[in-house]
Amino acid sequence: MRWIGLTTRLLWSACSPKIRRVSTMAPIMDKVDSLVQANKVMIFSKSFCPFCNKVKSLFERHNAAFLALELDLMGEEGVSIQEALFAKTNQTTVPNVFVNGHHVGGCDATVIASKEGKLKELLEGGPKEYDYDLAIIGGGSGGIAASKEAAALGKKVVVFDFVKPTPIGTTWGLGGTCVNVGCIPKKLMHKAALFGEDFHDAPYFGWQLPEQVNHNWNKMVEEIQMYLKSLNFGYRTVLREKGVTYVNSYATFKEPNRLQAVDKKGKVTEVTARNFIVAVGGRPRYPEIPGAKEHCITSDDLFSLPYCPGKTLLVGASYIALECAGFLHGVGLDVSVMVRSIFLRGFDQQMANLIGDHMESRGIKFVRGCVPTSVEKIEEGAPGLLKVTGKMDDGTEYVENFNTVIFAIGRDACTQSLNLEAMGVKLNASNGKIIADEGEKSTSGHIHAIGDVLDGKLELTPVAIQAGKLLVRRLYTTSEALTDYANVPTTVFTPLEYGCVGLSEEDALAKYGAENIEVYHTHFQPLEYALSKRDQFKSYGKLVCVKNENYRVVGFHVLGPNAGEITQGYALGIKLGATKADFANLIGIHPTCAEETVKLHLLANL
Ligand code: FAD
Ligand code: NDP
Secondary structure, three states: OOEOOOOOOOOOOOOOOOHHHHHHHHHHHHHHHHHHOOOOOEEEEOOOOOHHHHHHHHHHHOOOOOOOEEHHHHOHHHHHHHHHHHHHHOOOOOOEEOOOOOEOOHHHHHHHHHHOOOOHHHHHHOOOOEEEEEEOOOHHHHHHHHHHHHOOOOOOOOEEOOOOOOOOOOOOOOOHHHHHHOOHHHHHHHHHHHHHHHHHHHHHHHOOOOOOOOOHHHEEEEEEEEHHHHHHHHHHHHHHHOOEEEOEEEEEEEEEEEEEEEOOOOOOEEEEEEEEEEEEEEEEEOOOOOOHHOOEEOOOOHHHOOOOOOEEEEEOHHHHHHHHHHHHHHHOOEEEEEOOOOOOOOOOOHHHHHHHHHHHOOOOOEOEEEEEEEEEEOOOOOOOOOEEEEOOOOOEEEEEEEEEEEEEEEHHHHOOOOOHHHHHHOOOOOOOEEOOOOOOOOOOEEEEEHHHOOOOOOHHHHHHHHHHHHHHHHHHOOOOOOOOOOOEEEEOOOOOOEEEEEEOHHHHHHHOOHHHHHEEEEEEEEEHHOOOOOOOOOOOEEEEEEEOOOOOEEEEEEEEOOHHHHHHHHHHHHOOOOEEEHHHHOOOOOOOHHHHHHHHEHHHHH
8 A cells, every 4th residue: 555645745725626727737637547547546635634534444444455645745746636637527625536447536435335335346347237226125114215215315226025925815015014914904903992992981971872882894904905005006106206116026136136036927037236125024923733824814814804803812922912912802802812921022021911911801811821732623614613722831731712813923034035145144043034233234245134134123113114214325325324223112002002112120120230220100090081980090101210320211111092102202302311300300291191101109109
């Protein structure tokens, strides 16, 4: 590496000069051209310029030798060279970078070329031609957000999205899990269930309702599916408007920069791209027991089920099982939940048990300490009748008949047939998820992963969207902003919603030690339940604080109506480092449930 400086006299007070017109530029231009031709990496620089130092460090990181000509140390000749550079590149500033004779540009352009992989190609001989700058596999929450962002930055983008039918043949349109078989239909069915509660309370407010208010499953499904179709259409339209190519085919890697994709008619497409984002999400897991795939369904089928599921068993005790159990019971069905161990693993267990207690008090049955061993069809129909056999923890057999069995026992990453490992992408062998660095870069530098397929990260829509947007900004601009996976708020939409942000009490105790943790609580009665005396004092809030950090709140938990709406706002405070005193000093909005969290007490004071 040679850095050249011919004189120590500073001629320029800034990196960007005022360019003077000169008539005798030819010999200087020849000099510039020969420097560019002679040096694989040629940096026209100034010794005091921080941006020049940044690109020098960048080439050092690429292990690429460069010649840096310090124009400020070259007297009049430096001025003339800068004028010649302006004539050649239309760039007034330094650094002015050339690689293998190609003009890269200034600091930002060089940094972006490095992030995008173009610099590596230039250093290896020349830019390669690809069909697309960016190919995205998966048109769900993460993939669509990333594609729109990249297109807005002027990149040529293709998105592959394909839904493999479920064992009973359910399929859906563009938009991924959240839109079609996740958050959106789930929240709408949750709303359907909440109506039932309102009908229960309404007479106390003077409403005269018929004795029996019936729910029509098919009408609900029809309306929800119509709405989802409009969202599918909206996604296709927005991609077209943004200039993103959408291909409804199943993509796999054929070569490191080449995808092969097959559509439902078997038509094969191949495309090349410089960079890739894998955003394929996950699909529900089935247990390896007789009758599981033949007779049972998952959340992928439930939201478009063309008949009322009737008496239903949910297997699993996390987000999906509890939410589905909640709304199915709320629309009037007989619902049981088979719980292998605990409720809501990973969540605050006091809150999880309060949710369980509340659901049980409403009439949802829990079969605790049990796993299914077989499912047998005993009657055809829609729904038919299924005989479920299970094994209890104490070794005894569980047998019960249900119309519908829904498995919600976790989701598998859709990486099995992507051919990722052959491309150098490391997967977590235990769950098939993609291992990536803090910038979502896999072990193969031009392949990134976002959303549910990313190992060790939260499986939530806003997380996938944020990761997609920030990744694209880092790839194609000078942005270095990483997705912050800490303190992500979330809500479980059970009949009483549970919202939280930060640590569970268990995790806080493990992280900070019992002597450093203080927990504040409140049981409260939402005013809206007061007349009907429904769910008296079942709503609950708690703050988990770190004593030796000025009682900073590291965990916020609330169980009650509209917990999602409440938690979103408080999440900002937690992210900004709010303390218990900040909560106590905050004036509440009266009368709301949200105000309860500003008046929490030590348990002893309740
Ligand atoms: P996805 O949205 O799953 O998109 C991946 C897409 O890639 C899919 O369309 C898939 O078919 C496609 N694909 C897969 N392989 C290929 C391939 N080889 N070629 C082409 N296409 C392919 N999150 C929340 O934040 N709030 C909620 O309330 C919430 N509720 C949920 C309820 C349920 C029942 C479920 C199942 C999930 C819920 N989630 C919720 C989670 C949320 O849906 C996911 O975190 C989110 O959809 C993940 O987005 P993604 O982009 O990673 O993947
Ligand atoms: P999870 O992986 O969170 O939970 C799986 C559940 O199934 C656990 O209760 C587990 O029990 C149980 N289980 C696993 N295997 C078996 C088995 N063989 N027999 C019986 N029970 C079993 O999966 P989910 O499907 O509920 O959720 C997936 C993700 O989707 C969540 O992590 C969440 O990020 C996202 N999501 C978000 C929602 C929201 O934001 N409101 C709503 C729904 C989903 P055990 O504890 O014993 O292992």
